[in-house]
Amino acid sequence: MIDIDKWQEIYLTIKQHKVRTGLTAFGVFWGIFMLVALLGAGKGLERGVMNGFGDVTNVVFFWVGNASQLPYKGLSKGRTIHYTDDDIEAIRSRIKDIDLVKDLNGLGNYGSAQYIVRGEKSGSFSVRGSHENMAPMHQVRVIKGRYINKRDIDDKRKIAIIGTRVEELLFEQNEDPIGKSLNIYGVHFQVVGVVKPRSSGDNAQRDAEVIFIPNSTLRYAFNQTDTVGTIVLRPKHGVHANIVQPQVEKLLMERHKIHPSDAGVVSSFNLQEQYDKVQGLFTGITFFSWLVAIGTIMAGAIGVGNIMLIVVKERTREIGLRKALGATPISIVVMIVQESVVLTTVAGYIGLFLGVLLLESVTMLMEKMGMGDGIFSKPEIDFGTAMVAVIVLVISGILAAALPAAKAAGVDPILALQDE
Amino acid sequence: MIELKAIHKSYSTGQQQVHVLKGVDMFVAEGELVSIMGSSGSGKSTLLNIIGILDHYDSGHYRLAGTPINGLTERKAAYLRNRMIGFIFQAFNLLPFKNAMENVALPLYYMKVGRKERNRRAMEYLEMLNLTDRWNHMPNELSGGQKQRVAIARALVTQPKVILADEPTGALDSVTSQEIVEVLKNIHDLGNTIIVVTHEHEIAEQTQRQIILHDGLISSNEVDADILPIRA
Ligand SMILES: Nc1ncnc2c1ncn2[C@@H]1O[C@H](COP(=O)(O)OP(=O)(O)O)[C@@H](O)[C@H]1O
Numbered sequence: 165m166i167d168i169d170k171w172q173e174i175y176l177t178i179k180q181h182k183v184r185t186g187l188t189a190f191g192v193f194w195g196i197f198m199l200v201a202l203l204g205a206g207k208g209l210e211r212g213v214m215n216g217f218g219d220v221t222n223v224v225f226f227w228v229g230n231a232s233q234l235p236y237k238g239l240s241k242g243r244t245i246h247y248t249d250d251d252i253e254a255i256r257s258r259i260k261d262i263d264l265v266k267d268l269n270g271l272g273n274y275g276s277a278q279y280i281v282r283g284e285k286s287g288s289f290s291v292r293g294s295h296e297n298m299a300p301m302h303q304v305r306v307i308k309g310r311y312i313n314k315r316d317i318d319d320k321r322k323i324a325i326i327g328t329r330v331e332e333l334l335f336e337q338n339e340d341p342i343g344k345s346l347n348i349y350g351v352h353f354q355v356v357g358v359v360k361p362r363s364s365g366d367n368a369q370r371d372a373e374v375i376f377i378p379n380s381t382l383r384y385a386f387n388q389t390d391t392v393g394t395i396v397l398r399p400k401h402g403v404h405a406n407i408v409q410p411q412v413e414k415l416l417m418e419r420h421k422i423h424p425s426d427a428g429v430v431s432s433f434n435l436q437e438q439y440d441k442v443q444g445l446f447t448g449i450t451f452f453s454w455l456v457a458i459g460t461i462m463a464g465a466i467g468v469g470n471i472m473l474i475v476v477k478e479r480t481r482e483i484g485l486r487k488a489l490g491a492t493p494i495s496i497v498v499m500i501v502q503e504s505v506v507l508t509t510v511a512g513y514i515g516l517f518l519g520v521l522l523l524e525s526v527t528m529l530m531e532k533m534g535m536g537d538g539i540f541s542k543p544e545i546d547f548g549t550a551m552v553a554v555i556v557l558v559i560s561g562i563l564a565a566a567l568p569a570a571k572a573a574g575v576d577p578i579l580a581l582q583d584e
Numbered sequence: 585m586i587e588l589k590a591i592h593k594s595y596s597t598g599q600q601q602v603h604v605l606k607g608v609d610m611f612v613a614e615g616e617l618v619s620i621m622g623s624s625g626s627g628k629s630t631l632l633n634i635i636g637i638l639d640h641y642d643s644g645h646y647r648l649a650g651t652p653i654n655g656l657t658e659r660k661a662a663y664l665r666n667r668m669i670g671f672i673f674q675a676f677n678l679l680p681f682k683n684a685m686e687n688v689a690l691p692l693y694y695m696k697v698g699r700k701e702r703n704r705r706a707m708e709y710l711e712m713l714n715l716t717d718r719w720n721h722m723p724n725e726l727s728g729g730q731k732q733r734v735a736i737a738r739a740l741v742t743q744p745k746v747i748l749a750d751e752p753t754g755a756l757d758s759v760t761s762q763e764i765v766e767v768l769k770n771i772h773d774l775g776n777t778i779i780v781v782t783h784e785h786e787i788a789e790q791t792q793r794q795i796i797l798h799d800g801l802i803s804s805n806e807v808d809a810d811i812l813p814i815r816a
């Protein structure tokens with residue numbers, strides 16, 4: 165159907181109106197280029213931010229907030245509660261859909277730092293309890309040695325996993341911290357691993373000033389056997405954290421005899437809710453990118469349509485002649501539509517190509533400069549999106565040609581060939 | 585070859601109605617070379633366009649090579665034009681961005697003839713019109729006479745039933761005009777049916793028959809026996 169002659173015809177007519185064709189094609193080119201750049205940038209931002217969540221997106225943390233504000237069941241207000249292992253046991257047995265529930269303790273108040281000395285060197289670090297497989301939950305990645313395992317917990321081993329800043333501050337430049345001993349408030353711990361936080365920027369430094377020890381060891385060695393600082397739980401696969409969070413909250417409030425409307429006592433943080441919010445934001449950004457880009461492509465296509473209208477007008481005589489020589493209206497329509505589609509598709513393809521090239525260069529540059537883990541990471545456009553863009557292009561090319569093609573098909577050869 | 589009976593045609597421009605053809609009867613036999621004469625605005629082009637299936641007529645009967653031409657779709661009209669009619673225009677109407685050979689080959693494109701065969705046939709007709717060495721020239725590199733010869737080659741290339749020429753020498757000087765008339769006579773001698781619209785007596789006199797159009801009617805349809813070429 166598309167033989168060499170048609171291509172030649174298209175080539176010849178496009179060649180005839182170089183400047184105008186170029187300017188029009190630029191409109192479409194820019195639309196696609198923008199789409200690729202916007203979607204790529206959006207994806208990069210999404211990657212960066214979503215990386216911050218790590219692999220864990222659905223955990224819920226419970227801790228004790230303020231003292232009770234309302235009297236309840238004969239108990240006066242102003243009562244301070246604390247969680248215990250019984251609470252963990254109750255949650256485990258009473259709440260379905262829970263995959264994991266664990267105790268998390270720390271030294272000092274949550275987020276406070278402990279002054280730790282090692283020989284000549286010293287620093288302030290946050291010492292926190294943890295369990296096996298919990299590195300992702302703490303948003304850290306093991307870069308040397310290992311993380312806590314089940315036997316560490318069961319045997320209350322005195323081992324420690326240190327953050328990168330701890331390694332920097334407490335060890336010599338070329339010293340391997342693995343196997344070395346660390347004194348935390350008079351208790352000797354053996355370093356078995358180093359972790360790096362996933363976060364970037366200002367938070368990264370503080371998040372790297374951390375020491376993880378088995379939570380069982382922490383509670384035993386530092387006199388917290390009857391208290392659980394924070395309860396962390398993860399719903400079963402496929403269950404949203406929003407479903408289990410209120411159940412657990414209600415259970416904890418009942419167990420500690422807190423008035424149902426006394427909101428600030430059993431405090432919690434639902435990571436999945438945050439995750440959903442951010443994801444919603446990026447869905448919005450993607451939608452907006454498409455809106456802008458399709459608007460631009462449409463504007464470009466309308467430009468193409470406009471040019472085609474002028475071209476048809478300019479070529480009235482030629483079209484009239486073709487009809488006199490035996491061209492059917494359909495063949496004229498096909499000619500105009502093909503020209504428009506070729507114009508938009510070629511222009512759009514160049515836009516797509518250069519847009520992808522831009523994203524690739526940005527990614528390469530960022531990798532070279534070691535900026536891969538930031539808030540903005542690896543901009544990219546996936547193949548499916550690119551295909552949709554191409555389809556949008558072809559359709560807009562056809563739509564753009566509809567009116568000019570109808571005009572061309574309606575040319576009266578007698579009038580067109582009349583001598584001026 | 586061409587039979588017209590009581591052809592009426594009028595144009596309406598705004599409120600005014602111009603009755604251009606008021607019952608034209610005309611017959612052209614196969615192999616004839618006839619001219620249509622008449623003053624400017626007498627309806628010569630209108631008549632030729634109806635014969636060439638470019639225009640509709642209001643009433644009457646028209647048969648071309650035995651085929652009734654009436655109420656055709658655009659598609660069918662285009663098909664018949666492509667195969668049965670060869671047009672020659674006053675303004676040549678060559679496509680400026682195609683060379684001589686491609687211009688000649690254009691009607692064959694709409695006949696769905698393959699590219700190689702198209703070009704081969706186009707070259708054949710260029711040779712017939714002594715334009716072989718100009719085949720790859722663009723129209724703006726050709727003289728008026730050469731352009732019209734390319735246009736004649738284009739009209740001939742589909743081997744149509746009838747060649748229609750509307751003032752083919754209108755844009756040429758007298759020497760070149762005569763040259764084109766000689767070409768038309770030559771292709772007539774090859775057996776083609778040709779109708780030439782002209783207002784120049786010197787040209788009309790060289791055809792076998794002059795049809796004079798006056799006030800929307802054919803006023804003279806006589807055969808001038810003196811100029812009839814002797815034909816086998
Ligand atoms: N498309 C048209 N609309 C209105 N009037 C037309 C049209 N074409 C031709 N006419 C009128 O018809 C008459 C005959 O025109 P035409 O056939 O071109 O004459 P000729 O070729 O003999 O000079 C003229 O008066 C002209 O103004």
Ligand SMILES: [Mg+2]
Nearest residue numbers: 628629630750
């Ligand atoms: Mg005329």
